Amino acid sequence: MTQQQQAPEGTRPRRPRGVPRKISVVAVKQLSPRMRRVTFGGSDLASFTWTGPAAHIKIIFPEPGRGLDTVAVPGPDDPRPTTTRTYTPRRFDPATQTLEVDFALHGPGPAATWAEQARVGQQVVQMGPAQGYEVDTEAPWYVILGDDAALPAIETILEALPAGTKTTVLLEVVAADEARPLAGPAQTDVRWLVRGAGAAPGSALLQGLEGFAWPAGAGRVYVGCEATALRQLRTTILAASGLDKERVIARGYWRVGAVNHPDHDYAKD
Numbered sequence: 001m002t003q004q005q006q007a008p009e010g011t012r013p014r015r016p017r018g019v020p021r022k023i024s025v026v027a028v029k030q031l032s033p034r035m036r037r038v039t040f041g042g043s044d045l046a047s048f049t050w051t052g053p054a055a056h057i058k059i060i061f062p063e064p065g066r067g068l069d070t071v072a073v074p075g076p077d078d079p080r081p082t083t084t085r086t087y088t089p090r091r092f093d094p095a096t097q098t099l100e101v102d103f104a105l106h107g108p109g110p111a112a113t114w115a116e117q118a119r120v121g122q123q124v125v126q127m128g129p130a131q132g133y134e135v136d137t138e139a140p141w142y143v144i145l146g147d148d149a150a151l152p153a154i155e156t157i158l159e160a161l162p163a164g165t166k167t168t169v170l171l172e173v174v175a176a177d178e179a180r181p182l183a184g185p186a187q188t189d190v191r192w193l194v195r196g197a198g199a200a201p202g203s204a205l206l207q208g209l210e211g212f213a214w215p216a217g218a219g220r221v222y223v224g225c226e227a228t229a230l231r232q233l234r235t236t237i238l239a240a241s242g243l244d245k246e247r248v249i250a251r252g253y254w255r256v257g258a259v260n261h262p263d264h265d266y267a268k269d
């Protein structure tokens with residue numbers, strides 16, 4: 001089964017757990033007011049392998065109130081700690097064995113709270129990655145949409161696209177000061193859409209699609225954002241673009257009011 005397909009709840013076989021690695025913060029960089037890059041290192045990363053763009057890893061964060069410097073490595077049969085969250089490997093450098101993860105500072109939550117205070121030397125536990133997204137190198141065009149949680153994945157896709165792919169990126173952010181230069185194919189049109197505090201997640205993406213001039217031909221769409229908005233976006237995109245549904249990958253990255261949204265939400269329900 002590829003990552004684009006989703007088995008119904010209850011029938012999905014339990015996936016083998018990745019080997020837990022204890023990794024340490026080696027650098028912290030503020031990319032924008034609400035996005036922070038943490039670079040991790042450590043000898044455990046010798047076994048890390050890059051599995052392509054928009055892959056995901058698991059990180060176990062310290063439990064609130066238990067000290068933020070380190071976490072215990074769970075045994076193979078231990079239940080997954082409640083502070084385990086899903087993140088995108090933004091970049092892995094096998095030469096230095098360093099792993100970058102970009103954290104949206106969205107407010108309270110074990111992961112975002114930890115990222116806000118992250119300091120060199122602190123330790124977390126990491127597992128994975130799972131298989132990433134297979135970029136269609138033959139597609140004449142890509143339209144990519146997402147919010148801050150999906151932005152690291154979107155950046156890995158942009159970096160994997162061939163130089164000639166005509167690409168449009170619609171990014172929803174809370175405020176205009178989140179905009180920053182992104183790498184991508186030569187013909188990449190990046191549109192930063194400001195949602196504004198208090199507006200519903202996904203509302204700026206939906207607005208951005210109003211009157212959108214869909215290119216002709218069999219392109220591809222990748223959309224990643226808040227899970228409820230995602231479903232409406234997917235329906236809108238399928239109707240307006242005329243694309244077969246296999247050409248539109250929709251992935252829920254978080255859900256309003258939900259802790260630790262599942263990593264396998266492809267908006268198929």
Ligand SMILES: Cc1cc2nc3c(=O)[nH]c(=O)nc-3n(C[C@H](O)[C@H](O)[C@H](O)COP(=O)(O)OP(=O)(O)OC[C@H]3O[C@@H](n4cnc5c(N)ncnc54)[C@H](O)[C@@H]3O)c2cc1C
Pocket residue numbers: 055056085086087088089101102103104105106107108109110111112113148149150152153252253254255256257258259260261262263264
């Ligand atoms: C495959 C995949 C890859 C992901 N990659 C990244 C990544 O690289 N970078 C990244 O920042 N996030 C990423 N996410 C999203 C991240 O897993 C969630 O945002 C997660 O809930 C954060 O955990 P937390 O402990 O901070 O908050 P939680 O304890 O899970 O949630 C606490 C509260 O915060 C709200 N919340 C959670 N996320 C957001 C958000 N982004 N904006 C506003 N409110 C939110 C929840 O609705 C809840 O009410 C990814 C998710 C998936 C499924």
